[in-house]
Amino acid sequence: MKVAKLAGTLADPSSAAWQSLEDVRVPLAPVALEAQPTEYIRETWKDRDYGQTAEAQVKAASDGERLYLRVEWADDPVPNREFQDACSAIFPTNGSGVLATLGNAEKPLALWFWEDGRPGPLRLISSGPGVVQKDAAASLGAKGVLADGRWSVVLSGPADVTEKRKVALAVWNGSRDERAGLAAVSQEWLPLEME
């Protein structure tokens, strides 16, 4: 995926600056049930669907200082007052990592995590489904907009893309009580190429 060199208000998902870029379609699949970290989660979700958000779309841009990722997916309109929709941009911390389990102890992944209703994004180090530690959220930004039945979320952070090189996505459907490792995740890494 090309990271377009752009100026303008990239932090806003509705910004006209994004319109010139084409979406990359990212197929998603449920995070593996057998890798869920506790017996309680495996037992209580073994007969329950999760991670059914089949696809997300992503655009990438940079203003030279920050990397902006605009993630879009279809909202499930069923109301849920307890759990909120969320998404993450996922980066390797150790060259690569297993996406189907949201990382593991040997190769944890770094998540830029946005959740509807949370005051700000979190940087999480993920060593398995929902097995996360909060990391310093320094200089991460996020803004989400729900319009016409679709979420558009811009996640942004330091543009050290040469180190990151690739990105993946995860989406949590709050309507279906999804949280922790109960998510839909990219099946493959998406290379990032600076324009």
Next chain:
Amino acid sequence: MPATTEAKVRQLAWVYDLNKCIGCQTCSVACKVLWTRDEGEKHHWWMSVNTMPGLGTPKAWEQMGGGVDVVTGKPLPGHQPTREEFGGGFDYNYEEVFYGGTAGKAHLEPQAPRENRWAMNWDEDQGAGEWPNSYYFYLPRQCNHCSNPVCMTACPTGALHKTDDGLVLRDEETCMGDRFCMEACPYKKVYFNYERHVGQQCIGCYPRIEAGVAPACVRQCPGRAVFIGYLDDEDSPVHKLVREWKIALPLHAEAGTGPNVYYVPPLSPHRLNEDMSIDYDTPRIPPEYLESLFGPAVHDALSRLKVEMQSVRAGGTSEMLTTLIAYKWQELLGPFTVDPATLDRSNFVPVDSIT
């Protein structure tokens, strides 16, 4: 041989005497004032007293599942109590009543839809049964600091741990607000903080415990109805009531989590016949209802209490009744008899002043 370096793990336990609890909620308020006045904690009542039989808090919590299958050891699915099921934490129409020029007309009223209103003690004193044989009793409830804490084993981030005193505590920095703990807990005594996105529950007043001060629920009880102590301390009333005399029983032990809050079950008056004569054979609280809460051991426990009472009435003495009466208030506090007023507060920073 090297000396063992293993820390001694002990288990703190509470015993509530339901024959002495008057449902005054002083424990609830003592806890509330001490711990849950911050943002997102308005509806939190880590300590609460409910009228039984009743739906309690959260509404109908006994039907919400959780715990473990005691045969297979597998965790059982549970419902995560919602904000509405906890209820409470209402805003009120203060502006209208005090400043709206509506004297005599407007009344203080929770600003929540009337049909959904519920709160921590909403069904107080309703109980069950028909006059003249209606009945109820009070049941103080808090986190059970279980020996097999399913909240802890359900948590994906490892936010909960068991202390050397047997308390179940949470690291709020590690908690991601995933709420599997709330589902797994069969007692539904974990609250969610919607402002800070973390679960929260009774912390056993551990900062007081560390300073030798009894938890607020214990120290403030005007009825001398609650004891705290270490289960393995053979001199402790808690040990005697639970292990030796076996008259203090866990609540819903069938949930398999090894709760460490125990209850001396309630005696009840005899039933009245239609002609208002006394039916000496039938207690007003149905024994099967008490068994549904405290298990089959409840019948022996009540019998033992009655035998001791008979013996004292006949001029005898009873260490069990002397213990329950608690002539000496400090005996309720176990080893935590330090008066909090005597603590060094030179470094004390009031929470309200932290910005």
